[in-house]
Amino acid sequence: MTRKLPDKTVERLSQYRRALLNTLSGGKHHIFSHEIANLLHITAVQVRRDIMLIGYTGTLRQGYDVNELIDIIGKIIDTREGQKVAVIGIGNLGRAIMGYFSGKRTRLNIVAAFDSNPDKTDKIYAGVPCYxxxxxxxxxxxxxxxxxxxxxxGEFAEKVAEDLTMAGIKGILNFSPKPLNMPAHVYLQEFDMLTMLEKVAYFVKKS
Amino acid sequence: MTRKLPDKTVERLSQYRRALLNTLSGGKHHIFSHEIANLLHITAVQVRRDIMLIGYTGTLRQGYDVNELIDIIGKIIDTREGQKVAVIGIGNLGRAIMGYFSGKRTRLNIVAAFDSNPDKTDKIYAGVPCYxxxxxxxxxxxxxxxxxxxxxxGEFAEKVAEDLTMAGIKGILNFSPKPLNMPAHVYLQEFDMLTMLEKVAYFVKKS
DNA sequence: AAATTACTGTTATTTTAATAACAATGTTAA
DNA sequence: TTAACATTGTTATTAAAATAACAGTAATTT
Structure with a gap:
């Protein structure tokens, strides 16, 4: 549909949408770029530029129609049919992820969880069956x-990733501290909290 | 000591160190830039450039001394006295974070956890007292x-952040989906898993 | 009705990060 | 001994992201 958007714009679109849904449930139907910017603590130009990139246009002096904008963002980041998600590893982190998602109305459905510990399997967590x-x-x-x-x-991440690839997975969000190597057709997002905490420590030290 | 390093370099340094500690415990004492690169699935140039930026130099044809490199990275990202860390919110996520850390790092110590649920307080989680x-x-x-x-x-994140600021915190790693606004002297790193998952979904859809 | 204001949308510039190119040099091979 | 090789360290180039500048315009004020 639209051509591929910049990485960071996609991240912000997800955040815009959440903020806008909030706005909407507060009964507000129009919003200015600088108001969106305030919600996310970024600049208004950034917001307008992102909105330009997705091809939506607001009205002068009224700003953007909240509903329309939510819809447009949905058309861009959701698929019509929805996408199915699996969580591999039901430790604290896995359960946290499922907890965050349960009830959030979105086109991303967590439909299965997996764990190698038999004590944890064949149960339901946050509405999701664990196999x-x-x-x-x-x-x-x-x-x-x-x-x-x-x-x-970390020790198991690589093996899991291999299996997932063989099973035909298309995208991975990796919370384990082990960097993964994926074939080009699998989109990989690393998400490493140890690194991020050390980064905070570094910049605290510097300042 | 060194002048401020690029953001992304700092992130990678943290990852280099972890990879190097592994290498070391495997009994290997020298390593080439392309070997480090393979561990992280990035390019060798990137590795050499980062190492250049921290002012370390390896030896031609032998590569880098693993111990020395670990030390240098430590000097850059750790403080001599160590830094104290608190975890606010002991849900699944909070416990996951504490689990990841327990025993791992000496210079970054989680010394306290906090929760507003009295059932959870006055207990020890992963060796950390919860108040x-x-x-x-x-x-x-x-x-x-x-x-x-x-x-x-999310609902509580803003209030917590305010209190932390007043208490004199220097850096925050925010896992909640609510974007925070901090005064300039507090280093803030947002870390939002919903956004990241939606991003993966977007790029899966595109490919 | 003209000037001003408060916005949007877009292009231009700057900054940051990644990649490529290559010079330097000790090591091995011929 | 000379040529080829393997590796580091650095500079040059390109790409991605953020920021700034500004043109356009409907509403409001004078």
Missing amino acids: HSDKMMEIIKNESISIAVISVP | HSDKMMEIIKNESISIAVISVP
């Missing part, structure tokens, strides 16, 4: 799950 | 804790 890892490849394939969140300890 | 939020400001001040990890639900 044993042995069944992972099969279920991913059969259910055509396209996105996986890896929240297993 | 009631009422005591947060006092303890942060008295213990001179400089870094906070916010893992409370």
Whole structure:
């Protein structure tokens, strides 16, 4: 549809949408670029530029129609049919992820969780069934799950990623501290909290 | 000491160090830039450039001395005295963070956790005492804790951040989906998993 | 009705990050 | 001994992101 948007713009679109949904439930139907900017603590130019990139245009002196903007963003970042997500590893982190998502109305559905510990499998967490890892490849394939969140300890991340790739996964969000290597057709986002905490420590030290 | 390094270089330094510690425990004492690069799945030039920026130099044809490099990175990202960290919000996420850290790093110590639920307070999690939020400001001040990890639900994040600021915090890692606004002297790193998952979904859709 | 104001949308510039190019040099091979 | 090689360190170039500058315009004020 639209040509590929800049990475950072996509991140902000997700945040705009959440902020706008909030705005809407507060009964506000129009919003200025500088108001959106304030909600996210960024600049108004940045907001207008992002909105320009997705091809929406507001009205002068009235700003943007909140509903329309939410819709447009949805058309860009959601698929019509929705996408299925699996969470691999039901430790604290895995459960946190599922908790964050449960009830959030979105086109991203967490439909399965996996763990290698039999005490944790065959149960429901935040509405999501947890299966044993042995069944992972099969279920991913059969259910055509396209996105996986890896929240297993570092030692297992690589093996999990390989299996996921073989099962045909399309995108991975990797919370483990082990950097992964994926074939080009699998989109990989690393998300490493140890690194981020050390980074904060560094900049605190500097300032 | 060194002048301020680029953001991304700092992130990678943290990852280099972890990879190098691994290498070392595997009994390897020298390493080439392309080997480090392979561990992180980035390019060798990137590695050499980062190492150049921190002012370390390897030896031709032998590569880098693993111990020395670990030390140098430590001098850059750690402080001599160490830094104290608090985790605010002991849900699944908070516990995941503490679990990841326990035992891992000596210079970055999680020394306190806080929660507003009395069922969770006055207990030890992963070796860290959890206090009631009422005591947060006092303890942060008295213990001179400089870094906070916010893992409370979005609704509470803003208030927590304000209190932390007043208590004199220097850096914040914000896991909540609510974007925060901090005075310039507080270093803020947002870390929003919903955004990241939606981003993965977008790029999966595009490819 | 003219000037001013408060916005949007777009282009231009700057900054930051990544990549490429290559010079320097000790090591090995011929 | 000379040529080829493997590796580092650095500068040059390109790409991505953020910021600044500004043109356009409907509403409001004078």
